[in-house]
Amino acid sequence: MKEVALDVIIAGGGIIGSSIAWRLSQAGLRAAILDAGRLGAEASWAAAGMLAPGGEFEGSSPIHQFALANLRAYPAFVEELQSESGCSIDFQRFGAIEIAGSEAEWQRLAARAEIQAELGISASSMSPEQVRREAPLVNPEIAGAFFYPEDAVVNPREITHALSRACRERGVEIYEGVRVRAIRPETDSVLVMTDAGQFAAGWAVIAAGAWSSMITVEGCELARVFPVRGHLVGYSLEAETVGPIIRRGHSYLLQRAGGFTIAGSSTEDCGFRRDLDRAIITDIENRAAQMLPMLAERTTDTAWLGFRPATEREQPVIGPAAHPLVWLAYGHYRNGILMTPLTAARVASGITASSEMDCFGRSESH
Ligand SMILES: Cc1cc2nc3c(=O)[nH]c(=O)nc-3n(C[C@H](O)[C@H](O)[C@H](O)COP(=O)(O)OP(=O)(O)OC[C@H]3O[C@@H](n4cnc5c(N)ncnc54)[C@H](O)[C@@H]3O)c2cc1C
Known part of the structure; x- marks a missing residue:
C-alpha cells in the first residue's frame, strides 16, 4: 500500500457517512469525512426517524430482511453510541x-x-x-x-450529533463545506478531487445521499440516485x-x-x-x-x-464499486435512518477486512 496519511475518505457526512466513519475509526483506521455542506444537515436532519418495517414492506424484497435485521440491531447501536459520545438519544x-x-x-x-x-x-x-x-x-x-x-422511533438529529462527537473524539478528520467532485482510483490508493484541492487515501466511500451519483469515479459507472x-x-x-x-x-x-x-x-x-x-x-x-x-x-x-x-430499484447500493478501493453506501430512500447500523457495519467490515489482507500480503513479501 502506498504511504498515504489517510486510510479512508468518506464523501458525505449524513447519518450513513458518519456512522461508517465511526465504525472505521473504532477499527483503528484513519478516516476523514468531506461534506459539501454541514454534517448531518440534509436528509438525515429532515427525517422523521420512524424505524418501521411494518409500514414499508408489503411483500418479499431483497432488502426487507436487511431492514428487519437493522431494527433488531438498533437498541445496541443506540446504547453504544450514547455511551461513546456521552450524548443522549431519544429512542x-x-x-x-x-x-x-x-x-x-x-x-x-x-x-x-x-x-x-x-x-x-x-x-x-x-x-x-x-x-x-x-x-x-x-x-x-x-x-x-x-x-x-x-x-420504533429515533431522533435522527440526535444520532448525527452523537456520531459527529464520537467521530471527533476518535480522531476522524472532518471537513465541512468541501464538495467531492471526482475520485480517481490508482493501483493502490485513491485520489479524491474536491473544491478545496486533492486528497489521497487508501480507500474512498461515496455516501453523499441524493447527490452521490454526481460524483464521478474514473472507470466506474455509478447507479443513478x-x-x-x-x-x-x-x-x-x-x-x-x-x-x-x-x-x-x-x-x-x-x-x-x-x-x-x-x-x-x-x-x-x-x-x-x-x-x-x-x-x-x-x-x-x-x-x-x-x-x-x-x-x-x-x-x-x-x-x-x-x-x-x-x-431506480428502490434499494440502497452498499458495497464495493467496480474498483475495489471505492465503496458505495447510498440510495437508502425512505429507510436510511432505519438501515444505518448494518450499512455502517457492512462497509466498515469490508474495508477493514481488505486492509488486513493488504497488511498480511505486505508482511509476507518482506
Ligand atoms: C421528509 C423525510 C422523511 C424521512 N423519514 C424517514 C424515517 O422516518 N425513517 C427512515 O429510516 N428514513 C427516513 N427518511 C430517509 C432518510 O432521511 C435518508 O434515507 C437518510 O437520511 C440518508 O442518509 P445519507 O447519509 O445517505 O444522506 P444525507 O443525510 O442526505 O447526507 C448526505 C450528505 O452528503 C453531503 N454531500 C452531498 N454531495 C456531496 C459531495 N459531492 N461531496 C461531499 N459531500 C456531499 C451532503 O451535504 C449531506 O450532508 C426520510 C427522509 C425525508 C426527506
Whole structure:
C-alpha cells in the first residue's frame, strides 16, 4: 500500500457517512469525512426517524430482511453510541397503530398483515374500542386498526450529533463545506478531487445521499440516485399525549419524548428545490387532523423538507464499486435512518477486512 496519511475518505457526512466513519475509526483506521455542506444537515436532519418495517414492506424484497435485521440491531447501536459520545438519544419502542378508515381499508390491511407475517413482521388486529383505549386522541371514526409492536422511533438529529462527537473524539478528520467532485482510483490508493484541492487515501466511500451519483469515479459507472423531496410539519404538544406512531398509508404522526410531534409526509419529484410548498403543508396538516382531530385546533410550529436518496430499484447500493478501493453506501430512500447500523457495519467490515489482507500480503513479501 502506498504511504498515504489517510486510510479512508468518506464523501458525505449524513447519518450513513458518519456512522461508517465511526465504525472505521473504532477499527483503528484513519478516516476523514468531506461534506459539501454541514454534517448531518440534509436528509438525515429532515427525517422523521420512524424505524418501521411494518409500514414499508408489503411483500418479499431483497432488502426487507436487511431492514428487519437493522431494527433488531438498533437498541445496541443506540446504547453504544450514547455511551461513546456521552450524548443522549431519544429512542422509543412503542409500536405503531395503522388505522383503517373504511371497511375496504381494513380488508387491505388484514391481507397485508398476513403477507407480512410470512416476512417476519408481526402485527395484531385492533378493534376501534381497543384503539380508543390505547390512543384516546385518535379519530374514533375508524373501521379498525393493526398494531405493529416492534416499530420504533429515533431522533435522527440526535444520532448525527452523537456520531459527529464520537467521530471527533476518535480522531476522524472532518471537513465541512468541501464538495467531492471526482475520485480517481490508482493501483493502490485513491485520489479524491474536491473544491478545496486533492486528497489521497487508501480507500474512498461515496455516501453523499441524493447527490452521490454526481460524483464521478474514473472507470466506474455509478447507479443513478435522485432526490425524492418530502415535507414534514411539527407541533408542540404535551409529552406522552400521542402514544404509539399513528399511521394511515404514507400519512403518519409520531411524538418525540419531549412532546414535539411530527406529521408527514409528501413524495415529490421536483429535483433539489428548497422552497417550502404551502399547499403541501396544508395537505399534511389536514391528513394529520384527520387522524388526530385535536390537531385541527392547533397551528403547526414549523415545517421543513428534505431529499430522500432514491434509486431506480428502490434499494440502497452498499458495497464495493467496480474498483475495489471505492465503496458505495447510498440510495437508502425512505429507510436510511432505519438501515444505518448494518450499512455502517457492512462497509466498515469490508474495508477493514481488505486492509488486513493488504497488511498480511505486505508482511509476507518482506
Ligand atoms: C421528509 C423525510 C422523511 C424521512 N423519514 C424517514 C424515517 O422516518 N425513517 C427512515 O429510516 N428514513 C427516513 N427518511 C430517509 C432518510 O432521511 C435518508 O434515507 C437518510 O437520511 C440518508 O442518509 P445519507 O447519509 O445517505 O444522506 P444525507 O443525510 O442526505 O447526507 C448526505 C450528505 O452528503 C453531503 N454531500 C452531498 N454531495 C456531496 C459531495 N459531492 N461531496 C461531499 N459531500 C456531499 C451532503 O451535504 C449531506 O450532508 C426520510 C427522509 C425525508 C426527506
